[in-house]
Amino acid sequence: MGTGRPEELGDETLVTLAQKGEHKAFEELVERYKQKAYRIAFDFTRDREEAKDLSQEAFLRAFTHLNGFDQRASFYTWFYRILVNLCLDYRRRGQRVSWQPFEEHDGKTAEKNEIANPGPSPDREAMSGEISRKIGAALNSLPPKQRTAFVLKNHEGLSIREIAKIMQTAEGTVKTHIHRAVLALRQSLAELV
Amino acid sequence: MTDMSSIQKACKNYEQDLVLHYYGESSPEERERIQAHLQGCPSCSRFLDELRTVLPLTVKADEPPESFWESYSRELRQRLMTAREKNAWWEGIFSFLRPWAVPTLATAVVLILAVTLTLTRGTWHTRDLPPKEEALLEVLPIAENLEFYTSMDFLDSLDLLEDMGGADSGSA
Numbered sequence: 499m500g501t502g503r504p505e506e507l508g509d510e511t512l513v514t515l516a517q518k519g520e521h522k523a524f525e526e527l528v529e530r531y532k533q534k535a536y537r538i539a540f541d542f543t544r545d546r547e548e549a550k551d552l553s554q555e556a557f558l559r560a561f562t563h564l565n566g567f568d569q570r571a572s573f574y575t576w577f578y579r580i581l582v583n584l585c586l587d588y589r590r591r592g593q594r595v596s597w598q599p600f601e602e603h604d605g606k607t608a609e610k611n612e613i614a615n616p617g618p619s620p621d622r623e624a625m626s627g628e629i630s631r632k633i634g635a636a637l638n639s640l641p642p643k644q645r646t647a648f649v650l651k652n653h654e655g656l657s658i659r660e661i662a663k664i665m666q667t668a669e670g671t672v673k674t675h676i677h678r679a680v681l682a683l684r685q686s687l688a689e690l691v
Numbered sequence: 692m693t694d695m696s697s698i699q700k701a702c703k704n705y706e707q708d709l710v711l712h713y714y715g716e717s718s719p720e721e722r723e724r725i726q727a728h729l730q731g732c733p734s735c736s737r738f739l740d741e742l743r744t745v746l747p748l749t750v751k752a753d754e755p756p757e758s759f760w761e762s763y764s765r766e767l768r769q770r771l772m773t774a775r776e777k778n779a780w781w782e783g784i785f786s787f788l789r790p791w792a793v794p795t796l797a798t799a800v801v802l803i804l805a806v807t808l809t810l811t812r813g814t815w816h817t818r819d820l821p822p823k824e825e826a827l828l829e830v831l832p833i834a835e836n837l838e839f840y841t842s843m844d845f846l847d848s849l850d851l852l853e854d855m856g857g858a859d860s861g862s863a
Binding site: 521524525528529532533536537540544546549550554557558561562629630633634636637651652653657658673674676677680681683684685687688690 | 707744755768
């Protein structure tokens with residue numbers, strides 16, 4: 499890459515270089531967005547492996563369709579749209595993963611934690627697992643658009659304008675989705691207050 | 692923990708504004724208006740407090756270990772490489788369909804067709820049928836009209852008899 503170190507370049511330049519076949523440019527975009535992409539996918543799946551697969555798939559799709567991306571929107575808006583659509587498809591296919599604390603399905607992590615720290619009592623752990631399950635169920639029961647808007651706002655801290663661009667809808671609609679999602683969650687999680 | 696029925700309700704007109712206010716999405720004027728309202732409305736204040744308690748609970752951050760990210764990047768690089776190889780294969784196929792190649796190919800096809808048609812003129816059959824069936828197809832329309840020809844012959848014979856009868860009576 500003759501125009502400087504990839505990590506110093508803006509998204510726009512990296513996209514242009516990647517469109518010209520510079521592999522390193524796209525790899526830099528991956529490095530830049532992989533954690534955020536993973537986190538969004540995790541918000542939808544609540545499963546580490548599924549989140550990894552979905553976020554990687556989003557990068558692959560972005561790569562294969564990169565030449566069709568005209569840069570009218572920013573790269574991350576365009577990329578998040580791909581990712582969110584994949585996450586919604588995942589939900590539509592009905593592959594809902596139960597909300598479980600990681601320790602329950604990541605043996606190694608649990609083991610390490612046990613050695614370093616005796617951790618909470620079994621009662622407390624069970625209670626936290628139960629709360630976690632309830633929150634997961636409450637989020638799962640939200641309609642897809644409400645959940646998307648809520649996750650992007652509440653978990654990722656994106657602005658209403660950014661969410662509207664990603665969801666290709668009006669800002670007013672996003673506000674309504676978030677408002678309804680919050681009311682539904684309050685209703686479902688009232689006992690936690 | 693509170694009972695479901697004791698869920699705090701906000702003033703209907705302020706509900707959405709309070710949610711957006713919680714997320715810092717209100718304009719300075721809206722913020723001022725909401726602050727003024729909150730000072731005189733305990734229900735809306737409690738509603739906002741509840742949002743501050745409940746909403747952070749819904750965030751479940753995952754912090755995978757460093758090894759996870761290493762394998763993540765390695766796997767993705769591998770998948771991207773496979774996609775690149777696939778793309779290169781398709782590009783090879785589509786390179787034949789470049790702008791200059793399309794009219795050239797079309798001209799070549801037209802020329803080949805023209806030469807073929809000129810050289811093979813007269814040897815083309817509308818139907819590729821065996822000789823027996825071809826002969827049958829030629830005979831079939833004649834056979835269909837046979838009855839007509841027979842009746843015509845019969846009428847000719849009547850005319851001949853009539854002429855002969857007329858000639859006999861004339862001579863008598």
